[in-house]
Amino acid sequence: MAYKIVFFDIDGTLVDEDKQVPPDAAKAIRELKDKDIITVIATGRAPYFFQPIAEALDIQSYVSLNGAYVVSEGTPVFKHAIPRATLAALVNRAAEHGHPLVFQGCQGYFCNTADHPAVLDSVNSLKVELPGFNPAFWETDDIFQVFLHCEAEDEHRYEQLLNELRLIRWHKSALDVLPSGGSKAIGIKELLAHMGIAPEEAVAFGDGLNDKEMLSFVGLGIAMGNSHDELKPFADYVTSHVGEGGVVNGLRYAGLI
Known part of the structure; x- marks a missing residue:
């Protein structure tokens, strides 16, 4: 499968226990962008929690607040507020x-x-x-x-x-x-529809309980080695720990770097 887009959770996926992006992960994301593969943040965090990370990685699209607020290249495309x-x-x-x-x-x-x-x-x-x-x-x-x-x-x-x-x-x-019904997968579905990309053409990385639907929805769901044990059955592949090349090894498995 020729994957076109990759979604990254933040905590425990893009950043380690010290809330830092491992240098090898940052380098891998630059490689993706050089190959015109779209990189997107998919997180439970609100936008104001991750702007420094997004700016450092030059990522302008994100599925935030567990799918309730979605932005494509700086423009909001989906909102799902609580009544x-x-x-x-x-x-x-x-x-x-x-x-x-x-x-x-x-x-x-x-x-x-x-x-x-x-x-x-x-x-x-x-x-x-x-x-x-x-x-x-x-x-x-x-x-x-x-x-x-x-x-x-x-x-x-x-x-x-x-x-x-x-x-x-x-x-x-x-x-x-x-x-009700909210999840990262709902936000990802809306963003993919906006971009004209099929779910089968997407890869997602995650480590937490809020990543179950996301990993199941995309073409290739990758769980980090440090993932919650309940998440791993929902993944197609379990990579290494966030601090041990987890992102890089997962992208290699996907054939993207």
Whole structure:
């Protein structure tokens, strides 16, 4: 198969534990671009979390916020915000149990609780700027994703909202809250349609639980060696660890470098 496009997750895929892009991965992406193979970021992160990485790698297209906000060469082509009524139900339920929320728009993000330890712990693990404080942000701006802060044993308290929302854990005390049916695969589908590329002509790299649909959807799904064990069965190939040439070895397997 002559692949035309490659989607890269960020954390644990494009960047290592220190949130740095390994030099061999950066070199491989330059090789792809020299061959006119399109490179795209596909991440749970919001755009303001990865702009330095995108700029360093000269990548202008991305599937962000777990597929809810998609940009092609700098132009937004797909948006899937969480309905306001659904957000209200989440806000009320979280307040009942004392669970802080972080609301993510496409240009900024804000918490409804100031300096909560769980928020500080989870967001600091991403090595990004902490959210501002604005409990009413969700009432005025489009929200594409929410960080819900609770431990695994409290997830059941949100079961009644699962018809409207999807929860994916990414930290011991935090989950991504997505619109119902939301996934990176949905965003990738929209971007490929916009570009006129078939899913079979796409490759995707990932390592987390939010990468299951993405790896299954494209022509060649590659899981990193450091992937969550539950992700690997969804991959066509498991490459090496992010810090041990994972991206390079996966691209070689795909015949792209």
